Amino acid sequence: MTGFALRRTLQSVVVLLGVSVAVFALVHLVDGDPVRLALGTRFDQATYDALRERSGLDQPLAVQYAQWISSAVTGDLGVSFRSGDPVTVLILERLPATLSLAGASILVALLIALPLGTVSALRPRSLLDGLGTVVSQVGISVPEFWMGIMLILLFAGTLGWFPASGYVPLSEDPAGWARSLVLPAVTTGLVSGSVLTRFTRSSVLEALGAEHVRTARAKGLGPRAVLNWHVLRNALLPLVTVTGVQLAYLLSGVVVVEIVFAWPGLGQLALQAVQARDYPVLQGAVLLFAFVFLLLNLVVDLLYTKLDPRISA
Amino acid sequence: MSAAGTAAGSAAGAAGAVRVRPPRGRFTSALRLLLSSPRTLFALVVVVGVVLLALLDEQVAPTGYNEVDVAQRLLAPGADHWFGTDDLGRDVLSRVVLGAAVSLQVGAVAVGFSLVCGVTAGLLAGYYGRWLDTVLMRLMDVLFAFPAMLLAIAVIAVLGPGTTNAMIAIGLTYTPVFARVTRAAVLGVKESVYVRASRSVGASDARLLLRHVLPNAAPPIIVQTSVSLAFAVLAEAALSFVGLGTQPPAPSWGRMLSEGRGHLEDAWWMAVFPGLAIVLLVLAFNLLGDGLRDVLDPQQRSALEAARSRSRRARRRGGRS
Numbered sequence: 001m002t003g004f005a006l007r008r009t010l011q012s013v014v015v016l017l018g019v020s021v022a023v024f025a026l027v028h029l030v031d032g033d034p035v036r037l038a039l040g041t042r043f044d045q046a047t048y049d050a051l052r053e054r055s056g057l058d059q060p061l062a063v064q065y066a067q068w069i070s071s072a073v074t075g076d077l078g079v080s081f082r083s084g085d086p087v088t089v090l091i092l093e094r095l096p097a098t099l100s101l102a103g104a105s106i107l108v109a110l111l112i113a114l115p116l117g118t119v120s121a122l123r124p125r126s127l128l129d130g131l132g133t134v135v136s137q138v139g140i141s142v143p144e145f146w147m148g149i150m151l152i153l154l155f156a157g158t159l160g161w162f163p164a165s166g167y168v169p170l171s172e173d174p175a176g177w178a179r180s181l182v183l184p185a186v187t188t189g190l191v192s193g194s195v196l197t198r199f200t201r202s203s204v205l206e207a208l209g210a211e212h213v214r215t216a217r218a219k220g221l222g223p224r225a226v227l228n229w230h231v232l233r234n235a236l237l238p239l240v241t242v243t244g245v246q247l248a249y250l251l252s253g254v255v256v257v258e259i260v261f262a263w264p265g266l267g268q269l270a271l272q273a274v275q276a277r278d279y280p281v282l283q284g285a286v287l288l289f290a291f292v293f294l295l296l297n298l299v300v301d302l303l304y305t306k307l308d309p310r311i312s313a
Numbered sequence: 314m315s316a317a318g319t320a321a322g323s324a325a326g327a328a329g330a331v332r333v334r335p336p337r338g339r340f341t342s343a344l345r346l347l348l349s350s351p352r353t354l355f356a357l358v359v360v361v362g363v364v365l366l367a368l369l370d371e372q373v374a375p376t377g378y379n380e381v382d383v384a385q386r387l388l389a390p391g392a393d394h395w396f397g398t399d400d401l402g403r404d405v406l407s408r409v410v411l412g413a414a415v416s417l418q419v420g421a422v423a424v425g426f427s428l429v430c431g432v433t434a435g436l437l438a439g440y441y442g443r444w445l446d447t448v449l450m451r452l453m454d455v456l457f458a459f460p461a462m463l464l465a466i467a468v469i470a471v472l473g474p475g476t477t478n479a480m481i482a483i484g485l486t487y488t489p490v491f492a493r494v495t496r497a498a499v500l501g502v503k504e505s506v507y508v509r510a511s512r513s514v515g516a517s518d519a520r521l522l523l524r525h526v527l528p529n530a531a532p533p534i535i536v537q538t539s540v541s542l543a544f545a546v547l548a549e550a551a552l553s554f555v556g557l558g559t560q561p562p563a564p565s566w567g568r569m570l571s572e573g574r575g576h577l578e579d580a581w582w583m584a585v586f587p588g589l590a591i592v593l594l595v596l597a598f599n600l601l602g603d604g605l606r607d608v609l610d611p612q613q614r615s616a617l618e619a620a621r622s623r624s625r626r627a628r629r630r631g632g633r634s
Contacts, residue, residue, distance in 0.1 A: 011454075014451065015451065015454045015455055015458050016458070018451065018452070018454070018455035018458075019455055019458050019459070022455055023467075026467060026470065026471060029471045030470075030471055137596065137599065137600065137603075138592070138596060140599060141543065141547075141592050141595040141596035141599050142592050142595075143547050143550050143551060143554075143567075143570075143588065143591050143592070143595075144551075145550075145551060145554050145567075145570065146550075146570055146584070146588035146591065146592070149570065149573070149574055149577065149584050149588070150584075150585075150588070152577060153577050153581055153584070153585075157577055157578060164577075248460070249460070251460050251463075252460030252461050252462045252463060253462070255460075255462045255463060255466070256462065256551045256554060256555060259554070259555055260574070267463075270463065270466060271466065271555055273470075274466055274467075274469065274470040274557065275556070277470075279470075282467065282470055285463075286459065286463055286467050289459070289460055289463050290458050290459050290460070290463075293458060293459065293460055294458050
């Protein structure tokens with residue numbers, strides 16, 4: 001491992017520690033007794049005491065944090081205030097739905113961005129380029145949940161091609177899984193695709209202007225060979241990293257889209273936890289999201305030095 | 314400068330034939346360049362229009378935001394109700410117009426919050442460096458480590474739902490962006506000659522920061538403000554959509570969308586019009602940000618000016634022939 005990689009990883013670990021303190025503090029910043037808030041008005045003293053003891057809330061803060069973080073590292077995120085189920089189990093149940101959605105969305109985004117961005121860059125200031133710019137500009141400005149509603153209105157309502165909401169597990173019915181995935185994935189994919197289109201365009205434009213491209217043309221290579229071997233190979237390099245960052249941002253956008261499509265993922269879990277004041281579940285979900293977000297950013301940074309030897313130092 | 318300008322002007326007047334163009338200020342020329350782009354002009358018109366709507370609100374809206382009339386429920390768009398009515402018989406157009414104030418207010422306060430906190434943190438971190446830099450920026454890294462929407466939701470889980478808390482949650486989410494942008498800009502100017510010169514004649518840190526460092530670090534911060542306004546409007550709509558932001562019956566675009574979601578089959582207009590309002594305002598802030606970036610970034614700007622003067626020359630040549 002190089003010095004850069006080591007430093008970068010260490011930095012992520014420090015930030016992750018900070019994140020864990022912030023997530024831990026979540027419960028303690030709440031005005032009032034979180035257990036009482038979660039239980040509502042009707043409860044008996046025995047349930048209350050049991051839950052309080054189980055969640056360790058009668059211990060001093062430092063002890064609580066130490067206990068919480070050491071069990072979190074081993075995968076034990078406590079138990080839900082509401083159902084009494086382990087938070088880890090609840091999260092693992094929801095994970096496949098969110099992962100399917102995020103993966104399919106990034107696929108849609110790339111399918112839009114790569115061709116559109118490349119063509120726009122090859123014909124700058126053309127009609128197609130102008131159209132691409134307008135589409136991506138609007139795409140960035142559209143709220144994902146509204147896009148979702150409009151797609152439901154058109155493709156589930158009027159045309160009836162896809163189900164309006166709901167998730168079919170892959171293991172139960174692969175065809176149904178794919179059909180249920182289309183509308184939510186297109187919703188988030190269109191927005192991410194807009195960002196990636198702009199990026200692909202500028203990246204390809206930059207590569208087109210490079211000296212070695214001029215050399216390749218001068219030595220008589222055909223336009224297709226120049227594009228494939230000299231332009232795209234260089235232009236797609238930074239795109240790998242931006243796609244990684246976009247994947248991280250997708251996690252954020254997914255929260256609201258899951259609500260629109262009644263998608264039983266992590267975002268929905270987090271939101272239900274807020275509404276039910278189920279703090280351990282919220283803590284678990286937020287911690288996991290932040291961890292994945294940090295991890296993706298770290299991987300992207302490390303990958304970048306691997307892909308572009310000029311950066312590693 | 315103005316005295317010299319007048320002197321030059323009167324001298325020119327005396328000479329008669331010689332026309333002296335008064336030196337144009339940096340601000341006016343930037344503004345002129347900004348307005349010369351049709352896209353930015355469109356963005357400015359939309360933003361000014363929405364601000365006017367928000368200021369005039371009840372004077373321009375056909376009805377109040379919560380005038381329930383069950384006899385008029387779910388009417389399609391028509392002459393009486395341009396945008397139709399919702400499930401409680403309220404006029405959708407009025408609620409969209411009155412929702413503008415909510416969106417703008419949340420956007421402005423939230424971005425104001427991140428601007429003040431983020432710029433202060435960035436200035437201090439960039440200027441003083443050392444341990445203060447490390448502590449402040451690691452703190453910002455922690456805030457930045459959460460996906461934006463999730464951080465806002467977590468903050469609201471602590472503070473409780475509502476418009477004010479949504480402003481705080483959104484403001485907190487975008488603070489690290491301002492801190493990073495400001496810090497980078499400060500690092501770029503703090504060792505420049507004029508700052509060192511000012512320091513050498515004994516200017517205080519506060520004076521240096523506010524008079525010399527901040528104004529020169531301002532362009533990226535201004536651009537970031539416009540882009541963040543777009544994000545903040547989106548975030549408010551999203552939070553209200555999931556029930557954590559503005560509470561009913563207040564007219565929030567996001568809230569209206571979530572109410573419209575239940576009536577997709579029988580009343581598409583309930584979801585379409587508030588959504589269009591969000592897209593228009595967010596698009597305007599994004600385009601304004603792009604326009605400002607083009608004008609305020611010296612590299613972009615000289616390219617822009619060169620292109621303009623080329624086309625002007627071409628026009629003149631075309632006119633002569």
